[in-house]
Amino acid sequence: MRAPLLVLALCATSVAAAACTANLDGGAGCPSLCPEESERFRDTTFEALEIDSSLAGYPALGLSNNLLLANRPDTLVTRAILRFDVLTTSFLPNGTGTLDSITTVDSVFLKLPLDSTGRRGGNPVTLEAYDVDTTASDTVPAVLRSLFRPDRRIGTLTLTPSSTGDTIRVPLSRTFMQARIAAKSRVRVGLRLTGSSGQLRLRAFTLGFGAPTLQFDPASDTTYRPITLTTQTTLSGAENEVNLAYSLYALTDIGSPPPGPNTLVVGGYPAYRTYMRFNVPRRISDSSTIVRADLLLTQQRSRFGNVRDSVAVFPLVPTATADVSDLRRILDLTAEGTLLGVDTTRFVPGDSGVRSLNVLGLARSWRLQAPTVPRGLALRIALEGAQPAELRFFSRTAAPALRPKLRITYLPKSEFVLP
Numbered sequence: 001m002r003a004p005l006l007v008l009a010l011c012a013t014s015v016a017a018a019a020c021t022a023n024l025d026g027g028a029g030c031p032s033l034c035p036e037e038s039e040r041f042r043d044t045t046f047e048a049l050e051i052d053s054s055l056a057g058y059p060a061l062g063l064s065n066n067l068l069l070a071n072r073p074d075t076l077v078t079r080a081i082l083r084f085d086v087l088t089t090s091f092l093p094n095g096t097g098t099l100d101s102i103t104t105v106d107s108v109f110l111k112l113p114l115d116s117t118g119r120r121g122g123n124p125v126t127l128e129a130y131d132v133d134t135t136a137s138d139t140v141p142a143v144l145r146s147l148f149r150p151d152r153r154i155g156t157l158t159l160t161p162s163s164t165g166d167t168i169r170v171p172l173s174r175t176f177m178q179a180r181i182a183a184k185s186r187v188r189v190g191l192r193l194t195g196s197s198g199q200l201r202l203r204a205f206t207l208g209f210g211a212p213t214l215q216f217d218p219a220s221d222t223t224y225r226p227i228t229l230t231t232q233t234t235l236s237g238a239e240n241e242v243n244l245a246y247s248l249y250a251l252t253d254i255g256s257p258p259p260g261p262n263t264l265v266v267g268g269y270p271a272y273r274t275y276m277r278f279n280v281p282r283r284i285s286d287s288s289t290i291v292r293a294d295l296l297l298t299q300q301r302s303r304f305g306n307v308r309d310s311v312a313v314f315p316l317v318p319t320a321t322a323d324v325s326d327l328r329r330i331l332d333l334t335a336e337g338t339l340l341g342v343d344t345t346r347f348v349p350g351d352s353g354v355r356s357l358n359v360l361g362l363a364r365s366w367r368l369q370a371p372t373v374p375r376g377l378a379l380r381i382a383l384e385g386a387q388p389a390e391l392r393f394f395s396r397t398a399a400p401a402l403r404p405k406l407r408i409t410y411l412p413k414s415e416f417v418l419p
Contacts, residue, residue, distance in 0.1 A: 041411050042409070044284070045405050045408075046406060047403050048278045049276050049278060049396045049403075050277050050279040051275070051277040051376075052264060052274065052404065053327055054263075054272045055272060055274075055327055056271075058270065058271040058384055059384050061242075062205070062242075062246075062247075064205075065203065065204055066115055066203060067202045067203075067248065067386065068386050068388070069192070069199065070199035070200075071125060071192070071195070071196075072199060074197075075304060076388040078250050078253065078269075079148070079192045080190070080248070080251075081249055081251065082188070082189045083187075083188045085233045087185070087187065088181075089102055093219070093224055103178075103182070105178050105181065106220050107217045108174055110155070110169070111168075111169050111215055112200075112202055113202070113211050114165070114166055114167060114168065116164070116166055117201070118199065118387065119164060119200060120161055120197075120198055121160070121162060121199060123160065123195075123196035124159065124196060125158070125194065125197075126195045127156065127192075127193055127200075128194055129153070129155035129170055129172060131147070131188070131189070131190075133185075133186060133187070139235075139246065144190065148190055154172050154173045155171050161198040172214075177216055187214060199388075201387075205248070210230050210247050213228050215229075233247045256304045257304065261397070262395050262402075264404075265390055266379045266381050266391045267384070267389050268389075269387075269390075270385060271380070273331055274379045275377075276295075276378070276379075277374050278375045280366065280408075284408060287412070290410045291360075291409050292410075293362070294358060294360075295404065296354055297354070298352075299352050299355050300393065301392075302389075303350075304390050305349070305389045306349070307350035310347065310348050311346065311348075311382060311387070312346050314338075314344055315359075316331070316380060317336075317339070317342070317377065318333065318334050318373070319335055321373055330376070334378055344382075349392075359377065
């Protein structure tokens, strides 16, 4: 009997709610259910931010599925580092059970899977590969950049970015590879584009493993199978996540400018994320029915990167309690905003003016949120760290007319009781 009774109760609730919402101006039509002096919806727009900040350095090494290799001197110049610290030194010739040492190699290639949506450039460019192995501290960018010199070049490939497929094969020096195998050493390759302006978006990781591979034939005749190596490295005392991060990563020579005063940035290269904490009166957030909530941001025109391409902005909802004061840690402890119905929004970086983000789902969740969790929102860009695009907005320290605001429509709590 419980199920029918529950359905009946829900129906009765729905009928009562419909009776009250059918006429918001009065209760003459249903005096037993609605207050004689019905509350009206109220609209309010106010400066709700008590904290706002943009943090750089996203995504962290090893957390992006893509890597941007670019030579756009007026916008973005990057390099890529690939580490193959474990080399195969023996093989089984086809049709035999005898293990032979590798003494010669043939057809040495670096195989790079691409995201075809990230290609830019209609003129030929040169993809250069360098030996960047060193006994110096090769996690220091300045040390690595110094190794991109002619005597360390081990391969080149000329291509037109807009005409590439989903994979490119960069030929590498046979002599170089043979020497590394004979020495039981390692291979660390640096990549850059030179010549005309262009960019490629490499697929960096797939299912937790490096997507680029190093391939070679372990002999010069036909009694072999090609050997394929994936990126991997080992740093002294490092966790597995750190080793994965340094197996394949990017260096930035020219990136996006910093936010500057009175400015919040989402995206860029390296990418920024923006965090905002709201101070909303409890009479609105906890004791009212919110029917509309918009975050109003005044956009600044960006001059970095792909200014006319629309980009998606993803909302993130912080879950850390007030005991956590480090903003980067707060951003680490976020949930996808779509779980609360906060949708992705698209913007054009080169536009300006007031922009609206629908945060109704977020605002409605506040009344259910633990009081120890501050009410916040963070924003990140799509393809974070893999596209040269940024969005700029005025912060809470800008002129009053330009500051972020919340626009909320709500129905105040009614105090009536049934007779």
